[in-house]
Amino acid sequence: MKKKFISAALVAAVSVGFAMHSLTASATLKPGDVAPAFTAQASLGGKTYTYSLADELKKGPVVVYFYPAAFTKGCTIEAHEFAEAVDEYKKYGATVIGVSHDNIDTLTKFSVSECRSKFPVAADADSKVIGEYDAGLPMHASMANRVSYVIAPDGKIIYEYTSLSPEKHVENTLKAVKDWAATHKQP
Numbered sequence: 001m002k003k004k005f006i007s008a009a010l011v012a013a014v015s016v017g018f019a020m021h022s023l024t025a026s027a028t029l030k031p032g033d034v035a036p037a038f039t040a041q042a043s044l045g046g047k048t049y050t051y052s053l054a055d056e057l058k059k060g061p062v063v064v065y066f067y068p069a070a071f072t073k074g075c076t077i078e079a080h081e082f083a084e085a086v087d088e089y090k091k092y093g094a095t096v097i098g099v100s101h102d103n104i105d106t107l108t109k110f111s112v113s114e115c116r117s118k119f120p121v122a123a124d125a126d127s128k129v130i131g132e133y134d135a136g137l138p139m140h141a142s143m144a145n146r147v148s149y150v151i152a153p154d155g156k157i158i159y160e161y162t163s164l165s166p167e168k169h170v171e172n173t174l175k176a177v178k179d180w181a182a183t184h185k186q187p
Helices: 002-024 053-057 073-091 104-113 128-132 169-182
Strands: 039-044 047-052 062-066 095-100 121-123 140-144 147-151 157-162
Touching: 039 104, 047 053, 047 104, 053 062, 053 095, 062 073, 062 169, 073 095, 073 169, 104 121, 128 140, 147 169, 157 169
Parallel strands: 062 095, 095 121
Antiparallel strands: 039 047, 039 121, 062 147, 147 157
8 A cells, every 4th residue: 555655656746747847848939940920919108009020120139028927926027127128138229029818908007017118018818929939838828938039130039048937038038139239230
């Protein structure tokens, strides 16, 4: 009886370990892949408009970061960090946009309070963009995983980072933008 319990406990522990790993493992797009173009309803500073990735890429690199849900602890931390870094991204000609499955009404509030009116957030209520970027959570594909991409003006992904922790997304994407800018002339 004791052996069966230990064996069952071991199987359960291994299963939990694999499940936890699958939350961070993903089939995201990789550097060199062409980023899917998208338009979406977005909000910047509480004002709603149609965001176009193609239009933003004409201005320079774009950091597209996916996050699970507005107003949750990790997503709020991440939004604050991106808001604090927006001016640094701009020095290198880059812009930032956050994408989640939240509706536009929620994101209109989030864009002011948590994004501090510094960068737009796009509504992907039908999870179409999340799907095109392979950015869904493994156990809940309609909800975005925490995935950050840096996309060069030619539409190619130059950097990808996936971690459910909000830490390092800004640091890593900013480094990728700086590295790109060091080898490309600014307009």
